[in-house]
Amino acid sequence: MSPLANLPMIRLLVAKDWDLFQRQLAAYVGAGILALALIGSAKPWTFYLGSLLLLVVLVAAACFAISTSLLTERKERTLGFVMSLPVTPLDFYLAKIAGNLVTFGVPFVVLVGGTAGVILSTPVPDGLLVWSLLVFGHVLLAHAVSLSVAMAVESEGWNTFAMIASMVLVNPFIMMLGQIPAIAGPMRGEAIVWSAEAIAILSTQVLLSAAVIGFTGWVHCRKRAFY
């Protein structure tokens, strides 16, 4: 059965995830708006508090979406029920990707846009935009890796490790950015400088994210059964 032929079932699986997630997603969206409002106040302490809250919201949304949509589903034997439905492993994969696009992708895009708006429309130096996008790029890559691991590996331990390790790596990543003069230098200035280093890092993050998700999809395409 082609994935398109089973679109109604994929839609139902996404709707199921939406029903399960919407309370938590509502909390993340509310916290995201609060974070943007704090950043928008353009005072040093509200800016730092808002930025921190924004990062916490993003990481929490990323981990929560994976944990609830895949890991808890396995634990509570919901997957057994899903397997009894007329769905192929690819349908299941597409439903999970679509579900995560909503639960993580929508807040992610809104928060990236909001952060860019904050930087460009407040006294915060515009040079911070490149650095911020690179940090968002890391969160995107970490989410893609965690999602793929969760889809491919059943072990809860490995999944927890993948999520925590990939997200915590944001700290050394931020430190690493601080060590690159072409990125750290223009951060406090008004000019938005897209250095070769910054372009290379961002391209790698986006391409790796797409490759990891694509590879997981390819593996699922070849599966004839769920296990």
Next chain:
Amino acid sequence: MPPAHGAPDDARRVPHRPGDAMHDPSRMHHMDNLRALAMLAGVLFHAALAYSPLMQPFFPTADRSNAAAVDAVIWFLHLFRMPVFFVVAGYFAARMVQRRGFGAMFRDRMLRILLPFVLFMPLVLWALSASTLHAASTVAHPSPVLQWVAQFAAMDDAPPSPPSTAHLWFLYYLMLFYVLAWVVDTLGGARIGAFLRGLHPAGLLVALPLLLAPALAMVSAPHPAPESPLPQWWALQFFGAFFALGWLLQGHDAWFARLRPVLPWLVPASLALHALFLHQLSLHPPGPANPAATWSLALLQAFTSVWMTLACVAGARLLLAWRTPLLRYLADASYWIYLAHLPVLFVVQYRLMDLDWHWGWKLSASIAATLAACLASYELLVRRTPLRRLVGGAATSPSVRG
């Protein structure tokens, strides 16, 4: 229609002629009329800013001819005009959610709020910018802002002006409040709403202003318009409270009956508070020396806002629950007037700046010309065209009016 849906009693008594929106029993006439009057008040407010001594350093169309009496009137209006709009918006949003759910409400608001915001904001910003730049180079008696614009335009390396939503900030905040309404509802906000509705209205008349005063103390007095594309904390708190109030009161007519004993006192009490506000404002005028309102100014603004907004909404139920073709027409045209009036007003007032007229004549002429242009363009561009579905009045679908 059951009373729980919030239809006024008179609407159920009047026979409905099929196909005649004027006699549609689901129509909330007092809310339509209130919206039309609030829109007219908006045109008056924006037009009068040019003749306000307080706004001379800040408003592009500030005129040589001005009067302190203008300040006394418009800053009173300012404190409840937009809150009334937010109460009406919250009321209709709750009504649609109650009838058709959040999904339908979001779909409708994407079409009626987000799409017009995205489509018209570039046009409005371009029109305001073009007329201001033209005026800066042609007006013989420019305002301080126009003088600054002329100097700015002459600079070779002038930085771009900060992004703004202009007067369309209202649409932007509405979208935020629709999302936040879903957040609060999903997290079990209905229980809090039921608790708040159970309180006596007199408690709300005291508690709500006290809750809103800290938000108003964060910004200058009179409070500015939150035109930045970023959500402003004070505006979320202040205007969000009025949106929530409209949401909570939808379908709860009994609450207004409980408010009725204090209703006659709200307007005179608010006028007295406003007199105090003007006195305090003369001691702490807005400017670099007073970037934020004093606590007394914030409290006076908060009490006047809440009391006058409730007086308008409750008063409309008593005094405006009837149908009139003129107000119905203005209510239908109000969205278009809201979108179009400021660019038109700027063009008109820039033309008036060099005339040696009394401010009263200039104010009357600018209001008349702006309304005439807006209504003519409504007839030509909106009322009988597909644009009506986006920015026209309640037409064919009940979803349009919530």
